[in-house]
Amino acid sequence: MSDAIEQYLIKNEPYYHPVADEVTLYEAAYSARIPMMLKGPTGCGKTRFVEFMAWKLKKPLITVACNEDMTASDLVGRFLLDAQGTRWQDGPLTTAARYGAICYLDEVVEARQDTTVVIHPVTDSRRILPLEKKGELINAHPDFQLVISYNPGYQSLMKDLKQSTKQRFGALDFNYPDHDTETEIVSHESGIDKAIxxxxxxxxxxxxxxxxxxxxxxxSTRMLIYAGNLIAKGVEAHAACRVALVRPITDDPDMRDALDAAVATFF
Structure with missing residues (x-):
């Protein structure tokens, strides 16, 4: 394996608790090299799931946190100037397609639609990635797969994927786990006992x-783990919940009072 891609291998097993048949379905999708779309609220385990699957499949994982300033060049690459002159630098999508990694575009709807269009030729039967600035056409490595995620709760007419993009992907729905599963996850990840x-x-x-x-x-489940981490460090439960659960999600005084009351009910 190339040194350029070996750094993206996940060496240690990430903790992931399956909640349905998502592991089996993803393995089947990967074997068919179907691009996948993970849909669900923030902090419910989408990124951890991708990390777990990359480890399980023994494939490198290149993650891109999408944002509204991201350009097509940020994905595919650009020419750079250095002491020797001009050289081409592959972007994360190009690196993944060239060497056979899983490329994960996190919160893809944050990127502009004119940027996400570049993924079209590599997510259909062609599996090619044109590098127009370089004049090169990459045939995607047999191991390459593209995975995207987004939170449907935040989508709007101005910030959503085009149908021409969505229909190139298979999709898995994610949500917060059931009570017992989430309790197990929070306990395992933060080190607190199951009663807390x-x-x-x-x-x-x-x-x-x-x-x-x-x-x-x-x-989110992620926020519960943060609260558990604070409690495990000796922070009093009310204070931990205030810092990790209540204050991050609202500035409304009445809503804060309602959430503080919920915390007081259990602690």
Whole structure:
């Protein structure tokens, strides 16, 4: 394996708790080299799932955090100037396609639509990536796969994927795990006992019922792990929940009071 790609191999198994048949379905999609789209709320485990699957399949994983300033050149590459003159630098998508990695575009709808169009030829039957500035046509490595993720709750007419993009992908829906599974995940990841973990999960479940009724987004599994980390470090539970669960998701005084009351119910 090339040194350019070996650094992206995940050496240690990431902790991932399957919640349905997503592992089996993804393995089948990878074997067929179908590009995949992971849809679900923030902090519910999409990125961890991709890391776990890359480790399980023993494939390098190149992750790109998409943003509105990202250009096509940021994905495919550009010419750079150095002491020896001009040289070409592959972008992450090109590196993955050239050497056979999984390329993961996280929160892809944050990128401009004119940027995401560059993935079209490499996500259909052609599996090619034209480098127009360089005059090179890359035939994607047999091991290459593209994975994208986004949060459907944030999509709008101005910030959504084109149908011509969506229909190039298979899709897996993600959501927060059921109570017992989430309790196990929070306990494992933060090191707190399950009695405290189940209280944190119960607080999150109450908060998620407020989504659309004053909250734009519920308390995520990631936030529960943060709260658990603080408690494991000796922080008092009320303070840990205030810092990790309540204050990050709302500035509304009434909503903060309601969430603080939920915390007080369990702690």
């Amino acid at each position: 973990s189940t209280k944190l999960v119960s607080i999150a479940e109450r908060a998620r019922n407020l989504k659309g009724h004053g909250l734009d987004e519920g308390i």
